[in-house]
Amino acid sequence: MEKLTLRRIGNALMLHYVGEITLEITGDLKRLLDAELEGDEVATVVIDLGDVSFMDSSGIGFLVSVNTRMRSAGRAFFLYRLSPPVEKTLGLVQLLQFFQILSDEAALTAACGK
Amino acid sequence: MEKLTLRRIGNALMLHYVGEITLEITGDLKRLLDAELEGDEVATVVIDLGDVSFMDSSGIGFLVSVNTRMRSAGRAFFLYRLSPPVEKTLGLVQLLQFFQILSDEAALTAACGK
Amino acid sequence: MEHAAVKKVFQAISHPGDSRKLAKEVVEYLAREHLADPDALHDLDIILTEACANVCRHAYGGAPGRLEVRLGVNPGRWVELEIVDWGKGFAGDARFENPGPDSEGGRGLYIMRMLSNHCRVDRRDGENVVFIHKDIGATQWKS
Amino acid sequence: MEHAAVKKVFQAISHPGDSRKLAKEVVEYLAREHLADPDALHDLDIILTEACANVCRHAYGGAPGRLEVRLGVNPGRWVELEIVDWGKGFAGDARFENPGPDSEGGRGLYIMRMLSNHCRVDRRDGENVVFIHKDIGATQWKS
Ligand SMILES: Nc1ncnc2c1ncn2[C@@H]1O[C@H](COP(=O)(O)OP(=O)(O)O)[C@@H](O)[C@H]1O
Ligand SMILES: Nc1ncnc2c1ncn2[C@@H]1O[C@H](COP(=O)(O)OP(=O)(O)O)[C@@H](O)[C@H]1O
Numbered sequence: 001m002e003k004l005t006l007r008r009i010g011n012a013l014m015l016h017y018v019g020e021i022t023l024e025i026t027g028d029l030k031r032l033l034d035a036e037l038e039g040d041e042v043a044t045v046v047i048d049l050g051d052v053s054f055m056d057s058s059g060i061g062f063l064v065s066v067n068t069r070m071r072s073a074g075r076a077f078f079l080y081r082l083s084p085p086v087e088k089t090l091g092l093v094q095l096l097q098f099f100q101i102l103s104d105e106a107a108l109t110a111a112c113g114k
Numbered sequence: 115m116e117k118l119t120l121r122r123i124g125n126a127l128m129l130h131y132v133g134e135i136t137l138e139i140t141g142d143l144k145r146l147l148d149a150e151l152e153g154d155e156v157a158t159v160v161i162d163l164g165d166v167s168f169m170d171s172s173g174i175g176f177l178v179s180v181n182t183r184m185r186s187a188g189r190a191f192f193l194y195r196l197s198p199p200v201e202k203t204l205g206l207v208q209l210l211q212f213f214q215i216l217s218d219e220a221a222l223t224a225a226c227g228k
Numbered sequence: 229m230e231h232a233a234v235k236k237v238f239q240a241i242s243h244p245g246d247s248r249k250l251a252k253e254v255v256e257y258l259a260r261e262h263l264a265d266p267d268a269l270h271d272l273d274i275i276l277t278e279a280c281a282n283v284c285r286h287a288y289g290g291a292p293g294r295l296e297v298r299l300g301v302n303p304g305r306w307v308e309l310e311i312v313d314w315g316k317g318f319a320g321d322a323r324f325e326n327p328g329p330d331s332e333g334g335r336g337l338y339i340m341r342m343l344s345n346h347c348r349v350d351r352r353d354g355e356n357v358v359f360i361h362k363d364i365g366a367t368q369w370k371s
Numbered sequence: 372m373e374h375a376a377v378k379k380v381f382q383a384i385s386h387p388g389d390s391r392k393l394a395k396e397v398v399e400y401l402a403r404e405h406l407a408d409p410d411a412l413h414d415l416d417i418i419l420t421e422a423c424a425n426v427c428r429h430a431y432g433g434a435p436g437r438l439e440v441r442l443g444v445n446p447g448r449w450v451e452l453e454i455v456d457w458g459k460g461f462a463g464d465a466r467f468e469n470p471g472p473d474s475e476g477g478r479g480l481y482i483m484r485m486l487s488n489h490c491r492v493d494r495r496d497g498e499n500v501v502f503i504h505k506d507i508g509a510t511q512w513k514s
Contacts, residue, residue, distance in 0.1 A: 005119040006146075023424045024387045028150065032120075035145035056420045057482055061475040068473060085413060092485050098472040137281045138244045170277045171335040178332050199270060206342050212329040 004029070006036060011043035012112040014080075018051040021059035021086075029062055043075050044111060046102065050081030055089045067099065078102050078111050118143070120150060125157035126226040128194075132165040135173035135200075143176055157189050158225060160216065164195030169203045181213065192216050192225050232300030232308060234262075242284040242295040242313070251276035254297050254309075262301055265368035271343040272307065272362065278336040279311035279358045287315030287356065304369050306345075309360040317356045318349050375443030375451060377405075385427040385438040385456070394419035397440050397452075405444055408511035414486040415450065415505065421479040422454035422501045430458030430499065447512050449488075452503040460499045461492045 002019025013036060017029070036042065045066060049055075063079070070077035080102045082090065090096050102108045116133025127150060131143070150156065159180060163169075177193070184191035194216045196204065204210050216222045236257065240250040255273045263269055276297065283295045293315055300308040324341045327334040341347040346361040379400065383393040398416045406412055419440065426438045436458055443451040467484045470477040484490040489504040 003119065003121045005117065007117045020391075022387075022391050022420060023427065024391055031149035031152065032146055035149040036142065038145065054416065054420075056417060056424060057476070057478040058424060060478060064473060064475050068475075088413070089417065089482075092482055093469055093478050095472055134248075136244075136248050136277060137284065138248055168273065168277075170274060170281060171333070171339055172281060174335060175332040178330060182330060182332075202270070203274065203339075206339055207326055207335050209329055 004032070006032075009112040011041060012046060013037075013042045013044070014046045014048060014112070016048040016051070020054040021049075021052050021062065022054065022056045023058040026058045026062045030065065033066060037069070044078070044113070045070055045075070046078045046080050046108065046111060048080045049086045050083055052083050052086050055086050057089075057093075059086075060089065060093060060095065063099065064095075076100075076111065078108075080108055118146070120146075123226040125155060126160060127151075127156045127158070128160045128162060128226070130162040130165070134168040135166050135176065136168065136170045137172040140172045140176040144179065147180060151183070158192070158227070159184055159189070160192045160194050160222065160225060162194045163200045164197055166197050166200050169200050171203075171207075173200075174203065174207060174209065177213065178209075190214075190225065192222075194222055232302055234299075234301040234303070236299045236301075238297040238299065240280075240295050241292045242280070242287065243292050244281070244284055246292075247280035247284040247295060248277060250295060250297060251280050254299060257299070258301075258307065262303060262370060263307075263364065263368060264370045265364070268362075268364050268368045272309070275340050275343050275360055275362075276309065276311065278339055279309075279360075282336055282358075283311065283313040283315070287313035289316065304366055306361060306363045308362070309358075311358040311360075313356050314354055315356060317351045322349050375445055377442075377444040377446070379442045379444075381440040381442065383423075383438050384435045385423070385430065386435050387424070387427055389435075390423035390427040390438060391420060393438060393440060394423050397442060400442075401444075401450065405446060405513060406450075406507065406511060407513045408507070411505075411507050411511045415452070418483050418486050418503055418505075419452065419454065421482055422452075422503075425479055425501075426454065426456040426458070430456035432459065447509055449504060449506045451505070452501075454501040454503075456499050457497055458499060460494045465492050 005016040007014045015033065047063065067077045078100045082101065102111055119130040121128045129147065161177065181191045192214045196215065216225055238250055238254050240246045251273060254276055255269055258272060259269055280295060287293055293313060296312040298310040298312065322337060323334065324337045324347065326338045340358070340360060344360045344362045348359045350357045350359060381393055381397050383389045394416060397419055398412055401415060402412055423438060430436060436456060439455040441453040441455065465480060466477065467480045467490065469481045483501070483503060487503045487505045491502045493500045493502060
């Protein structure tokens with residue numbers, strides 16, 4: 001873990017991570033997000049990937065698991081800002097169309113319902 | 115929850131919270147920290163209270179519980195930067211001497227073992 | 229609250245977030261209409277937050293329930309607060325002492341007592357009342 | 372690795388952190404000695420990280436164990452990698468296909484195949500080997 005910031009904006013939870021997302025930390029991230037989602041009424045999760053310097057397939061697995069969890073509960077899940085290495089990894093496995101990606105701050109603000 | 119940042123510095127986990135620490139979020143904070151401490155080898159926890167605008171007795175309870183947990187596992191727990199309202203609340207219940215408080219960045223750096 | 233020139237009642241349901249909101253609402257009213265001193269306001273904020281959190285956690289066995297704050301103000305002299313619930317009521321054991329440093333809880337009533345001049349818990353006609361009287365120096369009021 | 376002018380072996384124990392570190396060590400060596408192009412280096416970084424993570428997760432039933440990377444370089448032409456463990460070995464079912472978008476895992480071998488020209492898994496003499504051959508254009512090398 002390098003630096004993780006969780007921020008609440010209305011009913012949205014915004015997760016921002018600075019560093020590499022690999023096997024080393026995906027377990028931690030899953031546990032933290034589970035803890036946070038259990039706590040109260042989070043309607044939307046946004047993960048900011050703009051400062052992720054490297055991501056492997058366990059990072060992809062983490063994103064897919066959050067997506068599944070949120071969708072099956074009728075909630076929203078978005079990615080925000082993809083760093084070039086993240087974009088490359090997601091592109092390789094053809095998931096750039098699968099996730100909902102917020103392209104700019106206006107889209108972010110709209111998604112957070114403010 | 116307003117804004118929580120978790121940062122790893124060596125074996126130390128630094129928790130920084132911006133906002134009020136009251137009953138509304140102490141449950142969340144406990145769960146998040148439990149999740150993080152379970153994950154791997156955190157030898158030291160530092161909680162930065164410099165941007166806490168208000169703290170009630172459930173916040174005190176949270177700090178005491180982290181202290182007990184870390185101490186009983188032979189690990190270190192420090193507070194860093196007390197905002198005036200936090201200092202007042204901890205002073206009221208005579209806990210300013212009880213916790214180990216890092217007074218400046220040099221002390222913080224030393225506590226994080228770097 | 230015999231001599232209060234101003235009386236006002238605030239109500240909420242005791243969810244964790246709403247309890248804190250109710251405390252803030254009362255403090256904001258006081259800041260707007262009566263009190264200038266930030267320390268006095270902060271003291272009242274803590275007292276109210278502790279008392280409302282107690283209703284949230286203890287009065288209705290953890291479930292949400294009715295929560296009321298009755299405010300009395302004698303401008304230039306004092307503020308009185310009654311934090312009221314209709315739940316199970318205080319057991320005989322309401323302690324106003326500071327527990328040991330390792331204790332995770334049990335500091336709420338102690339804090340309310342420390343920040344006020346009188347602090348009392350009562351049960352009357354099905355209402356559980358935490359009564360607070362706080363004298364506030366003449367210079368701490370709005371002019 | 373018949374024609375490799377440069378051969379080098381890197382070793383670690385397959386903890387999650389150490390597996391990633393081993394991948395980085397190999398990539399840093401290549402960046403220092405051979406390759407200039409950041410995209411080629413990033414591709415090799417992902418390949419190595421995926422293969423080393425697999426050893427960490429699958430080879431020894433989740434427990435740590437020996438992990439080795441054998442590097443062959445034919446400067447100006449290609450890089451070859453063998454990621455080796457001494458664990459339980461690949462079952463017959465090693466898939467190199469991209470799983471459905473909802474699948475949480477199963478993308479590692481697919482990624483390795485996509486980023487290389489040849490990718491193969493072998494078991495020989497108790498060693499489980501992921502073999503990678505990656506051609507690298509003449510302009511992507513250090514001059
Ligand atoms: N509104 C209430 N209704 C019933 N019991 C209460 C109420 N407020 C407080 N109490 C009782 O008084 C005890 C002491 O309260 P307090 O000093 O605030 O500490 P804590 O709430 O942390 O235990 C509580 O544990 C609870 O048993
Ligand atoms: N080093 C290894 N030893 C044994 N089995 C392996 C090894 N690497 C991969 N495997 C097997 O191949 C499967 C596919 O691997 P991969 O495509 O990387 O996806 P994932 O590891 O996410 O399942 C794994 O689930 C595992 O059963």
